[in-house]
Amino acid sequence: MRRSSPLTWEEARVGLLIMAALAALAGGVFFVGSAGHVFGERFRLVTLMNSASGLAPGASVQLAGQNVGQVARVELIPPEARSNEGEAVAVTLAVNRNVASQIRTDSRAHIQTQGLLGDRLINISPGSPDAPRLSAGDTLTSVEPLDYQQVLNEASGAVSNLTTITRDLSSLTERIARGEGTAGRLLLDPTLYRRMVSLSGSLDSTLTAVNRGDGGTLSRLLHDDELYSRMVASAASLDTITARVSEGEGSLGRMVASDSLYRSVSGAAGRADSLLQRILAGEGTAGRMVTQDSMYDELLRTLVDLNATLEEMRQNPRRFIPPVSVF
Amino acid sequence: MSKQPHQRGRPREDGWILASLKSAAVRTDEYFTLLWRSLRATFSRPFYVDDLFQQMDTVGVASLWIVILTGLFTGMVLALQSAVEMERFGATIYIGRLVGATTVRELGPVLTALMVTGRAGSGMAAQLGSMEVTEQVDALETMGVNPIRRLVVPRLLAGVIMMPILTVITDLVSIVGGLLIAVVKLDLSATLYLRSVWATLQQTGFIFRYIPIDFVQGLVKPVAFGGIMALTACYYGLRTRGGTEGVGRSATKAVVTSSVLILATDYFLTQVLITLLVE
Numbered sequence: 001m002r003r004s005s006p007l008t009w010e011e012a013r014v015g016l017l018i019m020a021a022l023a024a025l026a027g028g029v030f031f032v033g034s035a036g037h038v039f040g041e042r043f044r045l046v047t048l049m050n051s052a053s054g055l056a057p058g059a060s061v062q063l064a065g066q067n068v069g070q071v072a073r074v075e076l077i078p079p080e081a082r083s084n085e086g087e088a089v090a091v092t093l094a095v096n097r098n099v100a101s102q103i104r105t106d107s108r109a110h111i112q113t114q115g116l117l118g119d120r121l122i123n124i125s126p127g128s129p130d131a132p133r134l135s136a137g138d139t140l141t142s143v144e145p146l147d148y149q150q151v152l153n154e155a156s157g158a159v160s161n162l163t164t165i166t167r168d169l170s171s172l173t174e175r176i177a178r179g180e181g182t183a184g185r186l187l188l189d190p191t192l193y194r195r196m197v198s199l200s201g202s203l204d205s206t207l208t209a210v211n212r213g214d215g216g217t218l219s220r221l222l223h224d225d226e227l228y229s230r231m232v233a234s235a236a237s238l239d240t241i242t243a244r245v246s247e248g249e250g251s252l253g254r255m256v257a258s259d260s261l262y263r264s265v266s267g268a269a270g271r272a273d274s275l276l277q278r279i280l281a282g283e284g285t286a287g288r289m290v291t292q293d294s295m296y297d298e299l300l301r302t303l304v305d306l307n308a309t310l311e312e313m314r315q316n317p318r319r320f321i322p323p324v325s326v327f
Numbered sequence: 328m329s330k331q332p333h334q335r336g337r338p339r340e341d342g343w344i345l346a347s348l349k350s351a352a353v354r355t356d357e358y359f360t361l362l363w364r365s366l367r368a369t370f371s372r373p374f375y376v377d378d379l380f381q382q383m384d385t386v387g388v389a390s391l392w393i394v395i396l397t398g399l400f401t402g403m404v405l406a407l408q409s410a411v412e413m414e415r416f417g418a419t420i421y422i423g424r425l426v427g428a429t430t431v432r433e434l435g436p437v438l439t440a441l442m443v444t445g446r447a448g449s450g451m452a453a454q455l456g457s458m459e460v461t462e463q464v465d466a467l468e469t470m471g472v473n474p475i476r477r478l479v480v481p482r483l484l485a486g487v488i489m490m491p492i493l494t495v496i497t498d499l500v501s502i503v504g505g506l507l508i509a510v511v512k513l514d515l516s517a518t519l520y521l522r523s524v525w526a527t528l529q530q531t532g533f534i535f536r537y538i539p540i541d542f543v544q545g546l547v548k549p550v551a552f553g554g555i556m557a558l559t560a561c562y563y564g565l566r567t568r569g570g571t572e573g574v575g576r577s578a579t580k581a582v583v584t585s586s587v588l589i590l591a592t593d594y595f596l597t598q599v600l601i602t603l604l605v606e
Contacts, residue, residue, distance in 0.1 A: 014383045017391060021492040024499045025542070031521070032528040032539045058532050 041097040042069060043136035047109040047122070048077070048087035050144055055111055055120045061093045062112075062123045063102055069095035071122060086144075093122060093140070103140070104131035110143040361475070361562050365483050368476040378481040386447040386482075386557075387489035391496065393442050398497035401434055402426055402504025410513050419513050423523030426505035431528060431545045433597070435498040440552035440589045443486075443493060444582055448560040451482055452581035455564025456574035464565065474565070483557045490553030491546045498545065531605060540604045548596055552589045559585035 052074050061069040073092040082088065095103065104127020112123045124140065127133075134140060175181060179188035186192065209216065213223035221227065244250065248257030255261060278284065282291035289295060313320050409425045455478060458464050464474045502524055509515040531540045563581040567573045 013388045014380055017387050017489075017496075018492055021495040024495050025546075028495075028499075028528075028542060029538060031525045032542070033533075033537055034525070058530055 042094045043097050043100060044072060045093045045095055045103070045134060045136070045138060045140045047091050047093065047140040047142045048084070049089045049091060049111070049142045050086040052089045052091060053111045053120060055091060055122065059119070060121045061095055062121055063095075063099050064126050065123065068099045068124075069093055091122065091142075093124075095124075100135075101133060102126045103134050104128060105134060105141075106131040107134070107140060108143045109140045357566070358558070358562050361479065361565075362558055364475050365479045365558070365561075368473065368480045369484065373476070375477055375481055378477065379484055382481045382485035383489055385450065386443065386485045386553075387492060390443045390446045390489075390493060393446050394439050394493045394497045395500050397438050397442050398430075398435070398500035399504040401438055401497075402430060402501030402506075403508050405429060405434070405501075406505040406508035407512065410508070419509075419515060420519060420523065422505065422509055422513065422515070423520040424527040427502060427524035428527045428541070430501040430505075431498050431541050433593075435494050435501060436545055436548040436552060437589065437593055439494045439497045440490060440549060440556060441586055443490060443553075444556045444560075444585045444589065447486075448556045448585055449578045449582045451557065451560035452564040452567075453574055453578040455561055456567035456577040457571075459565055459567045460570055460573060479558075479561045479565075482561055483554060486553035486557030487550055488553070490549040490556070494545065494549040534604060543604060544597070544600045547600060548593060551592055551596060555588050555592060556585045559588060 055071060055074055057071050057073055059071040060067050061071060070093075071091060072094040073090075075090045075092070077088055077090050091109075093109070103124060107127040108125045109122050110125075112121055113119070114121055176184045176187060179185060210219045210222060213219050245253045245256055248254055279287045279290055282288055405426050406422050409422055410419055413419050413421060413425075455464075458478070464478070467474045467477060502521075505524075506517060506520050509520040510517050528539050528541045534540050534543055560581040563577040563584070567577040569576070
């Protein structure tokens with residue numbers, strides 16, 4: 001445009017304002033972009049997950065808790081295309097190239113929740129030095145996140161158990177506090193204490209009396225040696241008796257030392273034996289009684305006849321009573 | 328609309344509902360005719376560059392201070408108010424997010440548009456109104472100058488160009504205002520605050536890889552708002568009747584109408600932009 005006049009102040013002011021605004025805008029784009037690492041070189045990794053758990057494109061990707069990129073895409077995998085059963089979602093991660101050396105084949109990706117609002121993000125664990133690196137387009141193994149629902153379900157059982165326990169405990173402590181049962185009485189009833197006090201008191205006085213040695217069996221046992229000396233004396237006389245017995249003095253001594261009693265007893269036993277043998281052989285009266293049945297049979301017949309006679313007598317007593325006439 | 332059997336008022340005219348409907352339709356027609364003519368004039372010669380720059384100065388530079396003050400205090404009060412609520416949850420670190428997101432997406436464009444409407448739109452309507460009642464517009468036409476080309480197009484373009492520029496300034500100042508409160512009153516670090524502002528803007532995503540979607544949203548809106556402000560001011564200015572009193576009325580109407588239009592357009596535009604860009 002051809003100008004006939006020098007620059008006007010209005011034009012300069014407008015230009016300045018526009019420049020200032022454009023500079024602010026450019027600064028904004030730069031800072032926002034650098035917050036999202038737009039300007040760094042990136043490479044893409046894919047991770048397959050069972051559930052994206054609300055993960056959206058733009059969510060941050062962290063390596064050991066440090067922001068290193070963003071989620072670029074979240075796609076559902078059709079059932080036919082799944083290589084494994086539990087891999088329904090493919091998450092594409094755009095990761096800064098300068099951390100590529102940290103991500104190895106044994107790195108694991110998992111979904112985490114961060115902050116008050118529960119933002120979802122992907123955290124990658126750094127790999128170990130001897131595992132090979134992952135390069136662009138490779139698949140990063142994922143770890144299923146903890147299923148909070150399941151944890152809660154399991155925890156609810158434990159919580160209800162705990163509730164029961166505390167309820168029992170509270171009723172127990174209530175009863176104890178009321179002074180019921182052994183524990184309650186132990187805590188609240190002073191009787192046991194009082195008795196123990198009086199018991200210890202009387203024990204104390206007993207022991208004192210015993211110690212003082214003023215009469216009584218226990219006291220004498222402790223303080224008087226009469227029992228001991230008598231026991232020593234009886235032991236001495238026992239000793240004398242055994243000495244005399246072993247020398248064969250008196251009846252006891254002879255019983256121990258001489259065998260005449262043994263011999264006469266054994267002779268008696270031998271004779272009894274031959275007597276019994278003769279009886280068993282059926283010799284003499286006693287032997288016949290033992291070995292032959294004839295006497296038994298005779299006796300049995302007599303008893304049967306006697307029985308029949310008695311029966312007859314009971315039924316017809318008149319037959320056996322001779323007619324008595326006075327006149 | 329069926330005619331009522333018992334008409335009140337003057338019988339020779341239509342019922343008041345019908346009459347106001349009719350006049351609304353006529354005004355809408357006039358409004359969009361003005362828009363159409365201005366657009367046609369914009370893309371054909373001759374083009375009055377000096378007038379454009381003069382209007383850009385009037386709309387933009389003259390409104391600079393009020394948008395700076397608006398932005399500053401809006402940012403400050405946003406940080407302060409949200410701090411009261413967020414402190415209860417220990418979430419004051421999210422203030423950067425709140426200030427950044429609301430300012431860039433919504434409050435920056437809308438507040439700037441409303442302030443510029445009050446500052447420049449009223450002036451435009453009053454200036455064109457007094458030109459109209461003193462028959463200067465007719466004089467221009469007599470001299471063979473198209474008043475739309477000469478008067479409306481530079482103002483429309485100035486509105487469309489300067490509104491986004493001012494919005495960027497408002498956004499920046501507003502974020503700085505929030506920063507001020509965050510650092511001075513809430514004892515947050517400036518880096519943390521700014522980082523959370525950038526983080527929230529980045530979270531909506533990027534278009535063409537580098538341009539944050541929030542910026543696109545925040546800059547498409549003021550273009551529309553600038554156009555609405557300038558067109559409404561020119562429309563009421565050019566149809567001013569009734570002397571100096573009419574000039575005042577036109578200025579008031581221009582401000583009220585464009586404010587309402589801006590707020591209504593804002594809703595629908597936001598809906599469209601979210602659908603197009605975010606989803």
